[in-house]
Amino acid sequence: MNEKQTNTINRPFIFLNAAVSADGKISTKERKQVKISGDNDFERVDELKKESDGVMVGIGTVLADDPSLTIKSENRKKYRKNNGLDENPARIVVDSNGRTPIDADIFKKGEGKRVIAVSKCAPEKKIKTLKEKADIIVAGNDKVDLKILVEKLKDMGIEKLMVEGGSNLNWSLLSLKLVDEIHAFIGNIIIGGSTAPSLVGGSGFPETDMLKLKLVDFEQMDDGLLVRWQVEKQ
């Protein structure tokens, strides 16, 4: 597939959302969830979830944070129900080897569809167990092929996909040019540490290929800054 075809694949609108420290980190060197934003930001994130068809994370985030990825507000859940939708957007984990724990909060909390995206390498036995709790998408040989995955998600009716990290999944999606927007709350803390994950990890772009962003919106929120960028098409 050449670059032009890459940009024209039939996929959802995809945006990344994250809470980032003033020095660009999304958690500590222990890779444990840390509170960067406050109540106003959690409300904003809840509203974004209400408007999304899917919320996707990498297995690294599931193992580190055990997030539920549910909508928290009863009114927002009701709004979705009244509009013929599941209470929660589909919760999607990018997990090549089927490592998602069977007692993860995404399975225990809230109604709605769960999707585990695996590669052909995932052990049969684990897939069989996960199938009792989630839809399984197989995409890629040894690592989840994100282009195939997002096309399959679109086929399932996912038009708007929110990505809640982490660092490595963000990198892969950005480097494959699969991201339309980035929404970040930048908090008034410094986390530091060269091994603490930043908003975008991976191997990084050479200077000639750095992604360009267009600033769409910004506002002060509590003691931090809320920023929305569009990823420029190249």
Ligand SMILES: NC(=O)C1=CN([C@@H]2O[C@H](COP(=O)(O)OP(=O)(O)OC[C@H]3O[C@@H](n4cnc5c(N)ncnc54)[C@H](OP(=O)(O)O)[C@@H]3O)[C@@H](O)[C@H]2O)C=CC1
């Ligand atoms: N502040 C914030 O807003 C947020 C912070 N976080 C933090 O981020 C950290 C987790 O980030 P990170 O460790 O990078 O984990 P990620 O959540 O990014 O998951 C990465 C894993 O996903 C799997 N994967 C499968 N296919 C792909 C692919 N094509 N590209 C990339 N990954 C793929 C890989 O595991 P495998 O090979 O087994 O499939 C990989 O190791 C935690 O510390 C968490 O607290 C997370 C979300 C939001």
Ligand SMILES: Nc1nc(O)c(N)c(N[C@@H]2O[C@H](COP(=O)(O)O)[C@@H](O)[C@H]2O)n1
């Ligand atoms: N918006 C925001 N602010 C913070 O300060 C955060 N630490 C995060 N983290 C993300 O929220 C997920 C928790 O989700 P649930 O409430 O369990 O659904 C966590 O995994 C991070 O993705 N976000």
